[in-house]
Structures are given as C-alpha cells and as structure tokens.
Amino acid sequence: MKLIIVKIRESCLTGLILFIWLVSSVFVVNSAIAQQVNRGEYIFRASGGCSCHTVPNSNNQFMAGGRALKTPFGAIYSTNITPDKKTGIGSWTETDFINAMTKGIRNDGAHLFPIFPYTSFTKIKTNDLKDLYAYLKTIKPVPMENKGDELFFLFKWRFGLIFWKLLNFEEGRFEEDSSNSELWNRGAYLSKALAHCSECHTPRDISGGLKNKLLYSGFVNGPEGETAPNITQDPQTGIGDWEKEALIWFLLTGQKPDGDYTGGIMFEVINEGYQYMDAKDLDAITEYIFSLKPIQNEVKKE
Ligand code: HEC
16 A cells, blocks of 8 residues: 555656656747747847838838839839748748848749848858748738839849849858957948948949949948948048947937938838847947948039
C-alpha cells in the first residue's frame, strides 16, 4: 500500500514537473518570438518606416501599397506588403522576402523596379531581415490588389531590368571598415543599408542609377519630384555648417537649425521611422554623415 502511494506521488510530481516545463518552454518560445518582432519593428523604423507603402492619410491601409510614386519614367505604384495571403506578401516565405530585399526579385521571379531601394537593402544583415520579416507578419492584413504601373511602354518590360541591374546593381553585404570606430561603422550600416539616405540624396544618371562619385551631394529630381539637398560636409552647398547635435535633433523632429521644418518625403521618413531610433543609433548616423567628404554641388530648382 505504502509503495503504491509513493508511486502515485512520484508520478504526480513527474507530471507537475512536465507541466511546468511545457508551460515555461511555451513561454520562452513566445517571448523569443515577441523579442524578434520587437527587433523587427526597430529595423522597420530605422528603414524610414517603409512610408512609401502607405497612401498618406488613408484609413486602415497601413502598408497596403497603392501609392503612386512619381519618377522621370512615369508613375510606379508601391505594393501591398501586409500579410494578406492573396494581395499582400502573406504567402511569401522568409527566403522570398530576403530575395526581394537583397536581389530585387519578386517571389514569381520577376525583377523589381529600383524605386524600391534594394540597391541599399541588399546590404542589410540576414538576421535583421529575418526580424523584419517576423515583424511584417504581425501587421494587419489588408486585402487590396496592387495597381498596374503607368510607365512609358519601353519600361513596362520588367526583363529589361536585367540590363539596369548589370549597370547599376551590385548584390552584397555591408562590410565593416576596421580603420574606423565602432560608432562610425554602426552609422555607416544604418545609413547605407537601412535608412537608405543616399537613395534620395544622390544625383542619378540617365539610366536612373546613382552617380557613385557624387554620393550624398543632393539631387534636384529626387523621389516624388522633390529636391533632396546636399548633405555632405560642404559648408556652402551642403550641411558643413551644421553642428552634430543639430543633425540629431533634425532626425528626431524634422526641425532644421534655422527653425524651419522639413517637408515632404523627408518628413515622412522621420515621422514614420527615424524618430523612433535610440539616441546611440542617431549619434552613429551623425558620426557617419559628418565624415562624408565635402562635395560642392548646388541643388536648387530653377
Ligand atoms: C525618401 C527620400 C529621403 C531619404 C530616405 C532621406 N532623405 Fe533627407 N531629405 C529628402 C528630401 C526630399 C529633403 C528636402 C525636404 C524639404 O525640402 O523640406 C531632405 C532633407 C534633408 C536634410 C535637410 C538638409 C537641408 O540643407 O535643408 C537633411 C540634413 C537630410 N535630409 C538628411 C538625411 C539623412 C541623414 C538621411 C538618412 C538617415 C536622409 N536624409 C534620408 C529626402 C530623403
């Protein structure tokens, strides 16, 4: 009898231990997923909040695309990147997503237009992309069909983008520069891969490729036809006369040293994205931007 009671006690204890183990492992897995989603949201913000994928002032259509983005080649509509299975990217695997971000290839194999800045995103670290994918999976699915592009007919053929890529795209990872500090390297990674500052702030040639010798020196015909100023250290035509604190403040608030606020698409990337970065990362971006050699380039609309 005593033995039976001991046995029952033992199995109860084993059951209890098993139960606690199960509950705690579910908890550990869940909290690991939650942490990944949080990290992914940070990557999302550091990339400027993917603001092009939302029509400004649209209700309940966060990341559902359909925003006409003006380019010299015609209007291109941003796409639905919500997890809706039919119209968004809900049926994409993590690999499909990573391929789009780093190779500019859609899950059906078609090439993507470089208005989607995969020329920068190709440098994002794989773990950051995985986190970003995990975050995008958690936003509200919005069923909304993608719109066709309004491009000059020659540019409608996506296979032509192969030639564009040969000329202007180099797939690759971000490489650290050991001659610079850790802070500078973090800033270079954030600016080049995630925040993609150069995509808007660099002049482009007639094929629409970035003029690499003039990186960050401004572009009159920036995205949406807006003029993106020269942000190199040139004191006359760039931001060589800004203090470091002024650039950090600008990336947090959109306010310039003269008290004026920035507008248009720069305000969007700050408002939806950069303002959520932590102080150390904003400091890092500033460290990198302030190391850009001065390029004299006046970018004013006639
Ligand atoms: C989506 C395009 C885009 C991206 C990405 C972008 N910018 Fe801008 N930026 C602009 C435009 C356009 C303006 C001009 C806005 C205006 O006229 O008010 C601007 C203005 C600025 C200015 C004000 C300069 C001046 O002289 O008035 C600074 C500084 C700046 N951006 C820095 C950055 C940095 C640093 C990054 C990356 C962390 C960045 N921008 C990313 C488009 C962009």
